[in-house]
Amino acid sequence: MNFIVFLKMVPDVIEELKIAGDGKSLDSDWLRMKLNECDEHAVEEAIILKEKTGGKVTVIALDAMELDDALFSALAKGADKAVKITGNLQNIHSPAVAEIYAKYLKDNCLIDNKTLILSGSQAIDDIEGEMIYFLAELLNLPVYGVVTSVSYNSDKNDLTIMKEFSGGIRGEFEVEIPSVLGIQAAENPPRYIPIAKIRAIMKTSTIEEIEIPEDGLTEKIAIDKLFESEVSGRAEMLEGSPEEISAKLIEIFTVKGII
Amino acid sequence: MDPVDIKIFGIPGIYYLWLFTVISLFFFLKRAVKIVGILKKAKPENRFGNFGRQAVNFLKFVLGQRRLFNEKSIGLPHFLFFWGFVFYAASFWWNLIKGLLPFVPIGYTDNIGIIGLALEVMGVLVIISIIIAVLRRLFFPPAHLQQTYDATIILSLIAILMITLVLGQSFKSVAEPSSWSPVGKFISASFSGMSGSSAISLFKGMWWIHIITVLFFLAYIPYSKHMHLLASPFNVFFRDNLKPADLSIKGAGDDISSGASKWQELTWKDLLNSFSCAECGRCDRVCPALNSGQELSPRVILHEIKEHLYETGFKTPTNGSHALIGELIPRDVLWQCTTCMSCMEQCPVLNEHVPVIVSMRRNLINRGEVEQTVQDVLKKLQRYGNSFGQSDRNRAKWTATLETKVKDARKEEVEYLWITGDYASFDSRIQNITQKTSMIFKKAGLDFGILYEAEKNSGNDIRRVGEEGLFEFLKDKNIQAIKKAKFKKIITTDPHTYSTLKNEYDLKVNGNGENVSIQHYTELIDELIKDKILIIRKKLGINATYHDPCYLGRYNGVYEPPRRILRAIGINLEEMPRNRSRSYCCGAGGGRIWMEDKVPIKERPSESRIREAVSLSNVKTFVVACPKDIVMFQDAAKTTGNEDKIKVKDISELVWDALESQ
Numbered sequence: 001m002n003f004i005v006f007l008k009m010v011p012d013v014i015e016e017l018k019i020a021g022d023g024k025s026l027d028s029d030w031l032r033m034k035l036n037e038c039d040e041h042a043v044e045e046a047i048i049l050k051e052k053t054g055g056k057v058t059v060i061a062l063d064a065m066e067l068d069d070a071l072f073s074a075l076a077k078g079a080d081k082a083v084k085i086t087g088n089l090q091n092i093h094s095p096a097v098a099e100i101y102a103k104y105l106k107d108n109c110l111i112d113n114k115t116l117i118l119s120g121s122q123a124i125d126d127i128e129g130e131m132i133y134f135l136a137e138l139l140n141l142p143v144y145g146v147v148t149s150v151s152y153n154s155d156k157n158d159l160t161i162m163k164e165f166s167g168g169i170r171g172e173f174e175v176e177i178p179s180v181l182g183i184q185a186a187e188n189p190p191r192y193i194p195i196a197k198i199r200a201i202m203k204t205s206t207i208e209e210i211e212i213p214e215d216g217l218t219e220k221i222a223i224d225k226l227f228e229s230e231v232s233g234r235a236e237m238l239e240g241s242p243e244e245i246s247a248k249l250i251e252i253f254t255v256k257g258i259i
Numbered sequence: 260m261d262p263v264d265i266k267i268f269g270i271p272g273i274y275y276l277w278l279f280t281v282i283s284l285f286f287f288l289k290r291a292v293k294i295v296g297i298l299k300k301a302k303p304e305n306r307f308g309n310f311g312r313q314a315v316n317f318l319k320f321v322l323g324q325r326r327l328f329n330e331k332s333i334g335l336p337h338f339l340f341f342w343g344f345v346f347y348a349a350s351f352w353w354n355l356i357k358g359l360l361p362f363v364p365i366g367y368t369d370n371i372g373i374i375g376l377a378l379e380v381m382g383v384l385v386i387i388s389i390i391i392a393v394l395r396r397l398f399f400p401p402a403h404l405q406q407t408y409d410a411t412i413i414l415s416l417i418a419i420l421m422i423t424l425v426l427g428q429s430f431k432s433v434a435e436p437s438s439w440s441p442v443g444k445f446i447s448a449s450f451s452g453m454s455g456s457s458a459i460s461l462f463k464g465m466w467w468i469h470i471i472t473v474l475f476f477l478a479y480i481p482y483s484k485h486m487h488l489l490a491s492p493f494n495v496f497f498r499d500n501l502k503p504a505d506l507s508i509k510g511a512g513d514d515i516s517s518g519a520s521k522w523q524e525l526t527w528k529d530l531l532n533s534f535s536c537a538e539c540g541r542c543d544r545v546c547p548a549l550n551s552g553q554e555l556s557p558r559v560i561l562h563e564i565k566e567h568l569y570e571t572g573f574k575t576p577t578n579g580s581h582a583l584i585g586e587l588i589p590r591d592v593l594w595q596c597t598t599c600m601s602c603m604e605q606c607p608v609l610n611e612h613v614p615v616i617v618s619m620r621r622n623l624i625n626r627g628e629v630e631q632t633v634q635d636v637l638k639k640l641q642r643y644g645n646s647f648g649q650s651d652r653n654r655a656k657w658t659a660t661l662e663t664k665v666k667d668a669r670k671e672e673v674e675y676l677w678i679t680g681d682y683a684s685f686d687s688r689i690q691n692i693t694q695k696t697s698m699i700f701k702k703a704g705l706d707f708g709i710l711y712e713a714e715k716n717s718g719n720d721i722r723r724v725g726e727e728g729l730f731e732f733l734k735d736k737n738i739q740a741i742k743k744a745k746f747k748k749i750i751t752t753d754p755h756t757y758s759t760l761k762n763e764y765d766l767k768v769n770g771n772g773e774n775v776s777i778q779h780y781t782e783l784i785d786e787l788i789k790d791k792i793l794i795i796r797k798k799l800g801i802n803a804t805y806h807d808p809c810y811l812g813r814y815n816g817v818y819e820p821p822r823r824i825l826r827a828i829g830i831n832l833e834e835m836p837r838n839r840s841r842s843y844c845c846g847a848g849g850g851r852i853w854m855e856d857k858v859p860i861k862e863r864p865s866e867s868r869i870r871e872a873v874s875l876s877n878v879k880t881f882v883v884a885c886p887k888d889i890v891m892f893q894d895a896a897k898t899t900g901n902e903d904k905i906k907v908k909d910i911s912e913l914v915w916d917a918l919e920s921q
Binding site for chain 2: 012014015016034189191192193194195196197198199
């Protein structure tokens with residue numbers, strides 16, 4: 001099997017986030033990027049599947065700060081190939097990201113009945129997990145998000161997956177191959193890779209770089225304004241005798257124009 | 260009268276003596292060569308550090324038998340065994356040489372008056388000791404005594420040797436009475452009527468039984484637990500104890516981060532530990548993991564390695580042989596070690612258990628076989644440089660509410676660079692103690708600063724968990740930051756950080772090869788009080804006990820400064836039975852603070868310690884000098900229901916109380 005995993009770097013919210021002067025983006029001076037947590041699970045799931053069924057894992061991501069560390073870490077975990085897509089990729093969002101990925105796949109990979117495409121089911125800047133759906137649409141493949149378990153049936157060459165719905169409901173699906181899966185949680189938590197292994201892989205492997213030009217993308221989404229969540233009104237406790245409280249209430253209602 | 264001068268079947272005795280000697284040496288050397296061969300196949304390690312220091316160790320711990328005296332009942336007897344053995348062995352070789360090479364102009368030892376006297380008097384004492392030993396084993400065996408077949412054989416052999424010696428002397432007395440042989444003379448009185456010639460034959464018989472037994476003993480030693488007689492003197496010599504429980508493996512060549520899962524991946528010194536072990540069990544008796552009801556036994560770990568060597572190292576390994584990690588030594592057992600170093604502190608032959616355990620942990624880390632909580636912490640450390648998974652920028656948050664800003668040692672020159680460590684910086688239970696320490700420094704007019712977000716976890720626990728690469732990574736970052744700062748001395752809060760900076764960072768003063776001075780805050784406060792820079796007028800007048808943190812006490816020998824501080828602030832110090840080098844670990848070291856207890860714990864080490872403190876009459880305060888101790892012992896005081904009986908206090912809190920109340 002050929003496992004293709006799309007990864008994304010997202011702002012690390014452990015660090016303080018500040019809005020840049022343009023009011024539309026995050027201040028990169030304060031920003032540290034980390035691999036999207038669900039994507040980390042997607043890598044783990046791909047490697048677990050590879051360990052069970054054999055095959056090859058390719059991890060692909062758009063260039064970003066600290067991306068190389070994430071890619072080398074994936075290689076150290078057992079990925080076979082890491083690809084970094086470069087180009088002028090500032091301020092693009094899920095639909096355009098999916099377009100770039102689709103373009104990459106059409107030019108570089110054969111998508112056959114031995115290919116499974118995985119990614120995280122959501123990210124802090126793609127909370128609804130749209131990317132996989134845009135990508136599946138462009139590739140004309142079935143897609144399942146919020147997947148929490150995947151097993152391969154070799155006799156039928158298909159997958160049994162578990163998908164979570166809201167309200168604690170889960171559904172089991174038989175899924176054909178090829179398809180696109182948005183992974184919520186891998187079978188095991190992402191494994192720890194000792195630094196020595198990552199350093200060793202840095203010496204022996206390379207990250208393939210491919211430039212995909214931004215022009216020709218059809219995305220029309222642009223951020224208009226970015227702002228910190230506003231503090232809403234706080235509860236106010238009224239104290240005193242019932243009469244005093246009633247009087248205060250009437251006053252507040254009058255000021256607010258309720259009565 | 261030459262005892263070798265006999266004829267059996269017409270063949271002179273000397274031929275038999277040569278034959279027996281050759282057979283004995285053949286078996287002895289065969290085994291010795293095999294053992295050396297095994298050590299040569301193990302991982303290399305340079306243990307030729309400093310001949311002078313090694314020689315001193317040899318004098319102290321081999322010839323002086325110093326560690327044996329840690330357990331009083333056996334200290335003197337073993338000292339006598341050892342020297343008795345040396346004496347008899349010397350006498351044996353002397354006699355053997357005379358017997359084999361009759362032309363050598365020396366006499367048999369029993370004919371040299373005073374030596375003969377010593378031989379027979381000591382022989383009687385040994386016979387008495389053996390009777391005591393047998394009675395002890397039969398009727399009052401201590402709980403920890405391992406009653407083995409092996410021990411019975413050895414005791415019997417010694418008994419045969421001494422009885423033949425004493426009887427030999429007695430028979431000789433019949434033929435040739437000597438004033439140097441009072442014991443022989445005494446016993447010979449009961450042989451009245453024996454003819455001179457039959458006495459001489461009997462004497463020769465005894466001599467032969469004696470020498471054949473010794474030759475058998477010689478061949479048997481390397482096959483028995485008395486192997487420690489041969490291996491431990493070397494083991495002591497090659498323990499370079501300049502650095503406590505050194506994990507660096509000098510001269511190992513390739514990367515050590517992958518650790519050991521097979522015996523070939525352990526160093527030769529690691530294996531020599533196992534051959535030196537006499538299985539006395541001192542390590543087990545002080546091990547906080549074992550005594551809290553877990554499975555880890557330092558003795559069994561070394562023993563399993565030895566058995567494994569006999570199983571696979573001496574033969575061609577078969578498919579049926581056991582894996583060292585997982586089968587012989589379960590993974591969980593390796594994770595139970597707190598690296599408190601009590602085992603190493605007690606071991607009479609100076610075995611190094613902690614480095615062996617860490618080597619095997621390295622292998623587990625390398626294979627990702629470590630529990631999830633530890634993996635999570637390591638990920639945090641990899642990314643943020645602290646075990647709390649907080650932003651670097653929060654490291655100095657504890658300074659925010661101080662009246663005066665703490666200097667940034669990266670930006671301005673200070674006398675003291677203060678490395679606080681993770682717990683003192685990030686843990687909300689400890690931050691106020693760190694503030695008090697800084698207020699004490701300020702009151703003393705100390706010129707100090709911190710590294711703010713440039714300080715990273717020093718890597719003490721990380722290294723002991725087995726993540727050598729991450730340790731090196733963080734060490735490099737810290738060294739870079741420290742090199743950029745301008746300062747004269749380093750002070751630390753956490754003993755774990757202290758020990759690692761002091762012993763594992765190799766920080767040199769810029770320009771010359773001198774080591775940077777690194778002090779624990781208790782050492783500094785002690786100096787400040789001694790130099791009358793901190794003047795304490797108010798005495799607290801409370802009763803307290805002090806817990807020696809492993810990495811301050813056992814690892815670095817800092818026992819007195821904290822005690823002097825406590826006395827200076829008017830505390831009546833009552834010692835717990837386990838104090839100083841016998842201090843009982845809180846259970847947090849070696850990464851244990853990040854792990855869950857897997858097996859049902861009989862009594863956590865910290866709980867045992869709190870109970871020990873509570874049992875002292877009048878003690879209401881439990882003083883510590885390590886941030887992790889605050890966390891561990893405050894918990895233990897709660898879980899043992901002693902929260903009202905004893906308060907856990909950092910030494911800084913008490914010093915501050917004494918200063919503030921002036």
